[in-house]
Amino acid sequence: MRVALFVTCLADAMFPQVGRATVELLERLGHEVVFPEAQTCCGQMHINTGYQRAAVKLVEHQVDTFTGYEAIVAPSGSCVGSIRHQHAAVARRAGRVALSHRAEELGERTYELSEFLVDVLGLTDVGAHYPHRVTYHPTCHSLRMLRVADRPLRLLRAVRGIDLVELPEADQCCGFGGTFALKNADTSAAMLSDKLRNVLSTGADVVSAGDSSCLMHMGGGLSRLSSVSSGAENGTDVRPVHLAEILAAT
Template identity: 75%
Template sequence: MRVALFVTCLADAMFPDVGRATVAVLERLGVEVVFPPGQTCCGQMHVNTGYQRQAAKLVRNHVDVFEPYDYVVAPSGSCVGSVRHQHAMVARNAGDAGLADRAQSVATRTYELSEFLIDVLGVEDVGAAYPHRVTYHPTCHSLRMLRVGDKPLRLLRHVRGLDLVELPDADQCCGFGGTFAVKNADTSTAMLADKMRSVLSTRAEAVCAGDSSCLMHIGGGLSRLRTGVRPIHLAEILASTGSAG
C-alpha cells in the first residue's frame, strides 16, 4: 500500500509539525508514505470565493499529482472536503468531463487522517501516549461535510494517559470559516468568544482538532487572553509517545 501525503497549504507553510506527525503515525503502523513534491493548493479558497476558472487549473494539477497512488491522506477535513465535494464539480463546470471522472476517482481514495486510520487500516489504538487533559473541537467540514462522526474521539480514547473532557456545544462553529473571518470579522470574533468560553469551561490543558485552520483561530484567541491552553492537532497527539508536546 502506497499512501501519498496531501500536506495542505497551511501545514506546509505554517504548521509543518502536523505533516511530520501524520507521517510518523502512518509509518508507525507500517504504511509506506510518499510525499509528491508537485502538489500545490487544492483550490478550495478559489472555489469558495468564486474563482472556479482559476481553481480548475489547480484541480488538474492535484489529479495529475495524486492519481498514481493507492490512497491520499491529509491532516485536514477542510481540504479533503474540497477534494471530495468540489473537484469533480469544478472540472465539469469547466467543460472537462474527462478531468471530472479522474477527479472523482482520486476523491474516492482521499481520506482525512482519522477516517483512514479507522475505515481503511481498521486501527483505533495507534500506540500513542499523551498525559494531558484535552478537549476536542470537531471542525465544521469534518463534522458536516465528511461526517467523520466519533472517529477522532475513538482514537483519542485509546491514547495512554490522555484525560479526554467533553467540550460543551462542541458542534458550534469556531468562527473561522476561511475568508469568513476576514469578511465578517465582528461575527467571527463573537463566535470565537463563545468557543473559547466552552474550551475554558473544561479546564483542559489543550484543545485538539483535525484542522490547523480552526486551531489557528481558536489558539490565537486563547493566546491573546493568555489562558495557557494550547492548540494541538489530532495528528500531533497520535504521534506522541510520551510527556513531550
C-alpha cells in the same frame, strides 16, 4: 500500504509539525509514506470565494500529482472535503468531463487522517501516549461535509494517559471559515468568543482538532485572552494541538 501525504498549504507554510506527525504516525503503523513534491494548493480557497474558473487548473494539477497512489491522506477535513465534494463539480461546470471523472475517482482515494485510520486501516488504538487533559473540537467540514462523526474521539479515547473531556456545544463553529473571518470579522470574533468560553470551561490543557486552520483561529484567540478572564498569570495556558500530533506521541 503505500500512502501519499497531501500536507495542505497551511501545514506546509505554517504548521510543518503536523505534516511530520502524520508521517511519523503512518510509518510507525508500518506504511510507506511518500511526498509528491509537485503538490500545491488544492484550490479550496478559490472555489469557496467564487473563483471557480481559476480553480480548474488547480483541480487538474491535484489529479495529475496524486494519480497512481493507492491512498492519499491529509491532516485536514477541510481540504479533503473540497477534493471529495467540490473538485469534480468544478471540472464539470467548466466543461471538462474527463477531468471531472478523474477528480471523482481521486476523491474516493483521498482521506482525512482519522477516517483513514479507522475506516481503511481498521484501527482505533494507534499506540499513542499523551498524558494531558484534552478537549476536542470537531471542525465544520469534517463534521458536516465528510461526516467523520466520532472517529477522532474513538482514536483519542484509546490514547494512553489522556484525560479526554467533552467540549460543550462542540458542534458549533469556531468562527474561522477561511475568508469568512476576514469579511465578517465581528461575527467571527463573537463565534470565537463562544467557542473559547466552552474550551476554557473544560479545564483542559489542550484543545485539539483535525484542521490547522481552526486551531490557528482558536490559538490566536487564546493567546489574546487576559489573565483576568483566563485565571492564568500570563493569559490562558491552553494549547492548540493537532490530532495528528497527539496520535503520533508515544
